[in-house]
Amino acid sequence: MYPFWEVPGFTSALFIALIASFHILPSHLATGAFWFNVFIEQKALKENRPDFLEFIRKYTLLILIFCFVYGSITGVGIWFSATIASPRSLSSLIHNYVWGWATEWVFFVIEIVAIYVYYYTLGKIDVKAHLRIGWIYAWAAWISMIIITGILAFMLSGGKWLVTGGFFDGFFNDTYWPQLFLRTALMCGIAGMYAIIAAGRLEKPETREAIVRLASVWGAIGTLLTVLMSVWFVVKMPQAAKDLGLGAGLPYLKHLLYVAAGGFGAVFLYFLLGISVPKVPGTYSGILMIAVLFAGIFATEGFREGVRRPYIINGYMYGNQIVASDVPGKGIKAELASMKENGFLSSLYFLPDEAKKSSDAGRLAAGRMIALHQCGNCHSFEKNARLRSLPVFLDRIGMTAEEDIAVFLDALEGYAYMPPFAGTDDDKQAAAAWLASICK
Amino acid sequence: MELSQYLSMMRDPAGVPFYPIVFQVLMVLTFCLHILVVNIVVGGSFLALWMRLKGTAESLRLSAALARSNTVGVSVAMVLGVAPLLFVQVIYDPFWYTANTMSAYWALGFLLAIAVAFTCAYIFYLKKDKEKGSNPVWAALSLAGLLVSAFIIHGLSVEQLYPQKWKDWIVAGDSVITHGKGLYLIEPARLLHFIVPSFAVTGVYLMLYAWFFKERKDYQPSYLRFVGELGAKLALYFTVAQVVVGFWWLLTLPHDLFFLSNPFLLLGAGAGLGLLGLLMTSQKDPSENAIKCAIGVLVTVFLMSYAREALRMVYVAKVGYSIFDYKLAVDWGSAVLFFGTFIGGLVVMAYPVLVAVNLARNGSDKNHPHGLGRLAAALPVLWFVLVAGLGIIISLKNGTLF
Numbered sequence: 001m002y003p004f005w006e007v008p009g010f011t012s013a014l015f016i017a018l019i020a021s022f023h024i025l026p027s028h029l030a031t032g033a034f035w036f037n038v039f040i041e042q043k044a045l046k047e048n049r050p051d052f053l054e055f056i057r058k059y060t061l062l063i064l065i066f067c068f069v070y071g072s073i074t075g076v077g078i079w080f081s082a083t084i085a086s087p088r089s090l091s092s093l094i095h096n097y098v099w100g101w102a103t104e105w106v107f108f109v110i111e112i113v114a115i116y117v118y119y120y121t122l123g124k125i126d127v128k129a130h131l132r133i134g135w136i137y138a139w140a141a142w143i144s145m146i147i148i149t150g151i152l153a154f155m156l157s158g159g160k161w162l163v164t165g166g167f168f169d170g171f172f173n174d175t176y177w178p179q180l181f182l183r184t185a186l187m188c189g190i191a192g193m194y195a196i197i198a199a200g201r202l203e204k205p206e207t208r209e210a211i212v213r214l215a216s217v218w219g220a221i222g223t224l225l226t227v228l229m230s231v232w233f234v235v236k237m238p239q240a241a242k243d244l245g246l247g248a249g250l251p252y253l254k255h256l257l258y259v260a261a262g263g264f265g266a267v268f269l270y271f272l273l274g275i276s277v278p279k280v281p282g283t284y285s286g287i288l289m290i291a292v293l294f295a296g297i298f299a300t301e302g303f304r305e306g307v308r309r310p311y312i313i314n315g316y317m318y319g320n321q322i323v324a325s326d327v328p329g330k331g332i333k334a335e336l337a338s339m340k341e342n343g344f345l346s347s348l349y350f351l352p353d354e355a356k357k358s359s360d361a362g363r364l365a366a367g368r369m370i371a372l373h374q375c376g377n378c379h380s381f382e383k384n385a386r387l388r389s390l391p392v393f394l395d396r397i398g399m400t401a402e403e404d405i406a407v408f409l410d411a412l413e414g415y416a417y418m419p420p421f422a423g424t425d426d427d428k429q430a431a432a433a434w435l436a437s438i439c440k
Numbered sequence: 441m442e443l444s445q446y447l448s449m450m451r452d453p454a455g456v457p458f459y460p461i462v463f464q465v466l467m468v469l470t471f472c473l474h475i476l477v478v479n480i481v482v483g484g485s486f487l488a489l490w491m492r493l494k495g496t497a498e499s500l501r502l503s504a505a506l507a508r509s510n511t512v513g514v515s516v517a518m519v520l521g522v523a524p525l526l527f528v529q530v531i532y533d534p535f536w537y538t539a540n541t542m543s544a545y546w547a548l549g550f551l552l553a554i555a556v557a558f559t560c561a562y563i564f565y566l567k568k569d570k571e572k573g574s575n576p577v578w579a580a581l582s583l584a585g586l587l588v589s590a591f592i593i594h595g596l597s598v599e600q601l602y603p604q605k606w607k608d609w610i611v612a613g614d615s616v617i618t619h620g621k622g623l624y625l626i627e628p629a630r631l632l633h634f635i636v637p638s639f640a641v642t643g644v645y646l647m648l649y650a651w652f653f654k655e656r657k658d659y660q661p662s663y664l665r666f667v668g669e670l671g672a673k674l675a676l677y678f679t680v681a682q683v684v685v686g687f688w689w690l691l692t693l694p695h696d697l698f699f700l701s702n703p704f705l706l707l708g709a710g711a712g713l714g715l716l717g718l719l720m721t722s723q724k725d726p727s728e729n730a731i732k733c734a735i736g737v738l739v740t741v742f743l744m745s746y747a748r749e750a751l752r753m754v755y756v757a758k759v760g761y762s763i764f765d766y767k768l769a770v771d772w773g774s775a776v777l778f779f780g781t782f783i784g785g786l787v788v789m790a791y792p793v794l795v796a797v798n799l800a801r802n803g804s805d806k807n808h809p810h811g812l813g814r815l816a817a818a819l820p821v822l823w824f825v826l827v828a829g830l831g832i833i834i835s836l837k838n839g840t841l842f
Contacts (some may be wrong), residue, residue, distance in 0.1 A: 005544040006618035072518045084544035087537035095452040099774035106785035117792035125805040139820035167774040349446035354614030
């Protein structure tokens with residue numbers, strides 16, 4: 001196992017969740033905005049509306065700064081946060097999908113070249129050629145979504161990859177198509193909202209209202225389709241994920257769905273307002289609605305991540321980065337059995353000498369390392385922590401004594417959303433001893 | 441557990457999906473492109489600030505031009521940096537992940553520093569006063585953000601070269617340090633070897649600027665001469681400084697690496713000295729010699745990048761690691777997808793680049809490459825049709841479509 005990064009009171013997993021959820025806004029804007037942009041530019045040409053070009057300039061600058069500054073940074077940020085929070089799982093994804101990511105990178109480069117040239121040549125080159133550059137950007141950006149969706153969907157439903165280890169078997173998995181259409185619809189919704197924000201800065205009221213109405217139609221259709229595609233996505237989820245998310249498994253997941261429905265519902269109503277009374281929506285209300293949209297996205301992402309439990313890569317790797325099952329096509333062996341036989345400590349290079357001793361202090365040192373690696377990705381260990389605190393949880397269920405905790409660790413296999421304990425009985429006792437010590 | 445055992449155990453069990461040498465070449469090639477743009481951004485940020493503070497009409501004009509170029513440059517540098525970041529995780533995963541988790545907050549700090557640099561670069565560019573220019577504080581903050589990020593990424597890279605010290609750094613007494621707040625090693629000579637070329641490369645960039653715009657009527661010859669001469673001087677002085685720093689770095693390397701006779705190093709150093717000679721003869725007419733010098737920079741940076749990779753191979757060989765004995769599980773399908781896309785992507789990119797170059801050089805859109813444009817617009821659609829078709833066939837075969 002790699003060294004462990006501990007985030008007291010918060011957990012490293014939430015770091016990724018925050019950055020990844022924020023990244024949805026600029027990334028989906030980057031993929032969706034130009035379909036709206038070229039639509040407006042085409043309209044400007046056909047209907048002889050040069051006033052629309054001012055919107056295009058403002059909207060493209062917004063995309064440039066928001067997507068290619070904060071979008072790029074948070075995109076790389078997901079990688080860095082996954083690197084430090086869950087290195088083995090990221091390594092697994094990269095070793096299977098490096099060519100997928102490299103292919104996506106080619107489209108990133110096309111995007112960045114195209115958008116700068118598009119922005120700086122507006123009104124300076126042949127109009128059809130300018131529009132063509134817009135189309136190139138739009139396609140390249142959407143293709144980058146087509147690629148990354150395969151890798152994200154793979155994490156939820158690995159499909160045949162779990163046997164063959166084949167790139168495309170994992171890529172075009174059960175939830176790939178619903179997720180692709182869902183994200184495509186969502187990108188239209190996000191693009192519509194940002195278009196309203198940019199249009200709010202236009203000086204001429206008739207131009208502003210015309211764009212707001214078009215953006216609202218665009219956004220309303222996108223939001224509506226997002227909800228419909230979400231239903232398809234839920235239908236296609238693995239059965240275990242459905243049980244967890246919709247059954248009695250983890251009630252908070254259903255609450256997330258309510259938040260998502262509320263968020264998207266409010267956004268949809270805002271778009272309807274934009275269609276019927278286009279002079280009302282503007283920059284400030286649009287920014288406020290982005291916050292509402294973000295709440296919906298955060299909840300949806302939380303649901304998608306939550307139903308994957310206890311895995312980080314469904315069916316293959318647990319959230320604590322232990323390989324859960326064989327992948328015959330890749331010659332990969334599950335690690336659980338060997339850890340139960342040889343002990344979890346045998347997988348640790350960064351181990352204090354104390355942990356190798358059989359004294360009480362040694363047992364506690366070993367127990368800390370085991371608990372950190374097996375629980376610490378999702379749980380914090382502070383008694384006063386509000387988020388996912390193990391001492392608080394153990395106290396609540398009345399199991400703070402060493403013997404009780406050992407029994408609890410034994411029973412983990414019975415929880416559908418928890419990875420089983422990986423280690424010998426001695427490991428279990430050591431982990432229980434340390435967890436009991438932090439409950440005092 | 442022994443260190444070599446740890447390094448071997450932490451390799452991904454799936455193995456690498458293509459020949460390691462290919463990943464290595466791609467890593468060095470894309471890193472070279474990335475670092476060239478980074479150099480231009482770091483040097484350009486410094487010059488944008490310096491020229492703004494100098495305050496003459498010519499220097500203010502150059503400062504404004506660099507302010508615009510820096511915003512584009514940071515974006516391009518970020519995107520180009522994704523590729524080597526990806527490939528290093530394929531072949532040097534145990535080193536990359538260990539160093540980053542040990543110094544987790546620094547890895548996050550790197551992102552923060554870039555965000556500051558980026559934001560300030562944009563403010564400096566957009567918030568300008570027509571007479572006085574932009575507020576130099578933004579340029580200074582942007583430069584500071586870039587230098588901090590260089591410092592951090594340098595620390596994270598150097599930590600990877602000393603796996604023998606990892607345990608000393610984070611295993612303390614009866615506990616393992618898990619706070620991720622430590623940055624454990626800095627090598628000033630190596631760090632400077634990345635910073636100093638920024639000014640030399642930016643110097644050549646200015647020479648290219650002077651050459652590129654010489655046909656434009658709105659660019660006075662005196663202004664272009666000022667830019668070209670400034671660039672030539674910068675390039676020469678900082679290439680000399682780079683030679684000195686290079687020797688300093690070589691002297692600080694562990695002797696048991698025996699790197700001084702490494703052929704990659706000799707090639708890189710030879711190219712560097714060749715570039716120095718070229719720059720010395722280019723001082724009289726920087727604009728005319730710009731292309732030759734730019735080619736010299738490209739070759740030198742590529743060879744030096746490979747020399748640094750050769751140095752890493754020597755470092756990790758000391759602990760029994762070689763990328764060439766990674767478990768191989770070749771996946772031809774996905775490799776074809778990438779290489780096909782890469783070649784097609786170059787054609788697509790060529791179109792907007794040509795349009796921009798044509799417009800910037802001539803100030804008009806004459807001789808627009810419409811044929812290339814139609815091809816560039818068709819290729820992504822073709823890509824989509826092919827991949828979607830493949831996806832539908834595979835999904836039907838695997839029963840995952842409905």
